[in-house]
Amino acid sequence: xxxxxxxxPAVLLFVGACIVPLLKGKVRNTFLILVPVAVFFYIMxxxxxxxxxxxxxxxxxxxxxLRVDKLSKAFGYIFTINAAVAMLxxxxxxxxFQNTWALVYIGSALGVIFxxxxxxxxxxxxxxxxxxxxxxxxxxxxxxxxxxxRYVLVHIFGGLLLLAGIVMNISAGNGIAFDGFAYAxxxxxxxxxxxxxxxxxxxxxxxxxxxxxxxxxxxxxxxILSAYTTxxxxxxxxxxxxxxxxxxxxGCAMTVFGIIxxxxxxxxxxxxxxxxxxxxxxxxxxxxxxxxxxISGATAHAFCHIxxxxxxxxxxxxxxxxxxxxxxxxxxxxxxxxxxTLIFGTIGALAISAVPFTSGFTSKxxxxxxxxxxxxxxxxxxxxxxxxxxxxxxxxxxxxxxFFNVDRGLRPKEAPKTMLVAMGILAFLCIYMGVRTEELYxxxxxxxxxxxxxVPHIVTQSQLLMLSALVFFLFLPMLKRTATISLxxxxxxxxxxxxxxxxxxxxxxxxxxxxxKSFIGGMVASIIRMASEGPAKILILxxxxxxxxKGIDASQQKELRNEIRTSVETGAFPIGITAWLSVxxxxxxxxx
Amino acid sequence: xxxxxxxxxxxxHPSSRRxxxxxxxxxxxxxxxAEFFIxxxxxxxxxxxxxFYAVIGFVGCAIMILAAKGLGIWLKRKDNYYxxxxxxxxxxxxxxxxx
Numbered sequence: 001x002x003x004x005x006x007x008x009p010a011v012l013l014f015v016g017a018c019i020v021p022l023l024k025g026k027v028r029n030t031f032l033i034l035v036p037v038a039v040f041f042y043i044m045x046x047x048x049x050x051x052x053x054x055x056x057x058x059x060x061x062x063x064x065x066l067r068v069d070k071l072s073k074a075f076g077y078i079f080t081i082n083a084a085v086a087m088l089x090x091x092x093x094x095x096x097f098q099n100t101w102a103l104v105y106i107g108s109a110l111g112v113i114f115x116x117x118x119x120x121x122x123x124x125x126x127x128x129x130x131x132x133x134x135x136x137x138x139x140x141x142x143x144x145x146x147x148x149x150r151y152v153l154v155h156i157f158g159g160l161l162l163l164a165g166i167v168m169n170i171s172a173g174n175g176i177a178f179d180g181f182a183y184a185x186x187x188x189x190x191x192x193x194x195x196x197x198x199x200x201x202x203x204x205x206x207x208x209x210x211x212x213x214x215x216x217x218x219x220x221x222x223x224i225l226s227a228y229t230t231x232x233x234x235x236x237x238x239x240x241x242x243x244x245x246x247x248x249x250x251g252c253a254m255t256v257f258g259i260i261x262x263x264x265x266x267x268x269x270x271x272x273x274x275x276x277x278x279x280x281x282x283x284x285x286x287x288x289x290x291x292x293x294x295i296s297g298a299t300a301h302a303f304c305h306i307x308x309x310x311x312x313x314x315x316x317x318x319x320x321x322x323x324x325x326x327x328x329x330x331x332x333x334x335x336x337x338x339x340x341t342l343i344f345g346t347i348g349a350l351a352i353s354a355v356p357f358t359s360g361f362t363s364k365x366x367x368x369x370x371x372x373x374x375x376x377x378x379x380x381x382x383x384x385x386x387x388x389x390x391x392x393x394x395x396x397x398x399x400x401x402x403f404f405n406v407d408r409g410l411r412p413k414e415a416p417k418t419m420l421v422a423m424g425i426l427a428f429l430c431i432y433m434g435v436r437t438e439e440l441y442x443x444x445x446x447x448x449x450x451x452x453x454x455v456p457h458i459v460t461q462s463q464l465l466m467l468s469a470l471v472f473f474l475f476l477p478m479l480k481r482t483a484t485i486s487l488x489x490x491x492x493x494x495x496x497x498x499x500x501x502x503x504x505x506x507x508x509x510x511x512x513x514x515x516x517k518s519f520i521g522g523m524v525a526s527i528i529r530m531a532s533e534g535p536a537k538i539l540i541l542x543x544x545x546x547x548x549x550k551g552i553d554a555s556q557q558k559e560l561r562n563e564i565r566t567s568v569e570t571g572a573f574p575i576g577i578t579a580w581l582s583v584x585x586x587x588x589x590x591x592x
Numbered sequence: 593x594x595x596x597x598x599x600x601x602x603x604x605h606p607s608s609r610r611x612x613x614x615x616x617x618x619x620x621x622x623x624x625x626a627e628f629f630i631x632x633x634x635x636x637x638x639x640x641x642x643x644f645y646a647v648i649g650f651v652g653c654a655i656m657i658l659a660a661k662g663l664g665i666w667l668k669r670k671d672n673y674y675x676x677x678x679x680x681x682x683x684x685x686x687x688x689x690x691x
Binding site: 092093094095098139140141142143144146218219220256259260263264266320321322323324333335336339372373375377380381384385388389392404407416455456459460461462463464465466467468469470471472473475478479482483484485486487494495 | 624647674682
């Protein structure tokens with residue numbers, strides 16, 4: 001194979017992205033599906049171990065664009081499988097712009113996954129931020145432009161934190177290798193790197209970019225975006241920060257935050273966006289636990305999550321594609337004309353809720369079992385609660401309000417065939433991985449000694465889910481949708497940005513106006529007045545007592561004053577006066 | 593009805609909705625009754641009692657809904673809060689069967 005043994009998979013996707021704009025129509029769309037399929041088989045063939053590395057600068061350490069182990073391979077598999085099916089779903093797309101950038105985006109995500117050093121990681125991290133911004137922009141609406149602008153600003157901020165951390169880490173003499181950072185040696189450098197990663201993981205406080213931007217992307221744009229940025233962040237946390245205890249709590253907070261906001265939300269794709277935060281919370285928590293079981297559980301969960309979350313985005317996308325609507329207050333009763341979309345979407349909804357015999361049940365529960373093994377009571381309790389909450393907001397709320405609830409008279413056609421096939425493949429995988437656990441567990445980084453299918457586990461999980469469902473329907477009046485949005489942390493930069501602008505406007509422009517008024521309008525004018533009228537005024541001031549002594553009356557004085565003024569203005573003084581004044585000045589100079 | 597092909601609207605009938613309600617209650621009951629026939633291995637002190645997961649599911653979800661409802665008073669804003677224009681034209685990638 002020669003050179004192909006050492007080629008980072010990202011390169012293949014970048015090359016593919018360069019070819020895409022040259023192709024047309026169905027050839028192009030077929031090519032878009034085949035590229036990730038080819039890369040999937042390429043990744044499968046990659047031998048475990050260090051692939052490609054070269055020395056950059058002597059003191060810098062090795063640049064390693066290709067490091068292959070079970071963890072990176074597992075993420076590589078799911079990234080490419082998802083890409084291929086998403087491109088099949090996107091077969092209807094006529095323009096090349098969005099999907100070209102999508103290939104670059106997926107490529108750079110793979111670039112991060114297979115990066116063995118921080119420099120390669122950082123470069124791919126930034127390519128990911130830029131290319132995903134173009135994927136959002138591709139929807140070409142005013143809202144999408146605004147969301148993309150905010151999105152890229154947040155990611156530039158995160159990227160700068162990461163860069164600062166990397167630079168400090170190098171200058172502290174720790175080199176550029178990207179391996180696990182020890183929690184015991186936590187310092188500013190590693191903390192900054194962690195914060196940079198957490199921005200992309202949509203941790204509380206810096207999560208608003210996700211729910212703000214993904215729902216503004218196009219039908220396929222949202223689908224593609226939903227899989228990569230956050231899961232790449234999960235990968236780097238698993239690789240670099242496993243066992244960092246605060247991550248347990250960050251993850252727990254994310255699971256609850258996602259549920260509460262998803263319950264409040266009206267837009268179906270925004271519900272799914274908040275549900276990503278909830279799901280990624282489980283994985284971040286697992287990274288914090290850091291045991292082999294937790295790492296494997298998070299990998300399995302990322303794998304299954306990408307599939308069922310894509311399936312949910314696809315069914316929401318199909319509804320948006322056919323109806324042009326995405327708000328629960330405008331949707332309802334679609335089961336009548338889009339039954340297949342409903343069935344596939346429901347399979348995704350059941351899988352995300354970890355219903356037995358779906359992929360969520362075999363993956364998410366490993367993470368919960370890991371908390372049990374470590375006797376982490378509170379994290380365990382929060383994750384159990386969050387599992388119940390997932391069923392509420394994603395498992396029932398999404399299908400219920402979109403496909404059932406009130407019939408709003410919408411009678412859209414069923415989704416196009418390519419969309420249905422794509423959804424069918426993912427729905428199959430959701431069930432396949434929920435049943436054939438050994439195949440899922442065989443690709444995990446560490447062997448897991450875990451049996452999901454025990455009778456007690458199925459019973460307790462059924463109790464948890466059925467009672468959650470009961471609560472949903474009992475509390476349905478309280479869950480009635482309203483045409484509202486909920487304030488998130490983006491409020492600070494959306495409203496805060498405007499406030500800052502107004503403040504700067506009134507303060508700086510106020511100073512500017514005041515300075516203009518006093519200097520240009522005031523001082524300059526008075527200097528001009530002094531220069532033009534000053535001599536006449538002085539003369540009048542000097543002459544008035546003289547006239548008074550001479551007994552010249554007021555009306556004559558007025559005439560004389562006017563005479564002086566015109567003489568000064570025209571500069572037409574009688575020679576005598578000028579000479580007299582000159583003598584006066586010389587006399588003053590002489591005596592003083 | 594002028595439509596020659598009768599539309600599938602089973603879920604709209606009050607009788608079907610009643611049936612689904614019954615089904616839901618029965619499944620909840622069955623899941624709890626099933627606990628009599630299994631032997632659980634609790635990992636903590638609190639999860640040992642009968643019906644623990646049912647309680648977590650019910651109480652947890654109720655609390656989360658109430659919390660969301662409460663926070664909603666504070667967090668909810670009108671759709672056009674940020675003053676962004678509503679798109680009147682559907683973007684190109686939306687078929688908009690109804691447009």
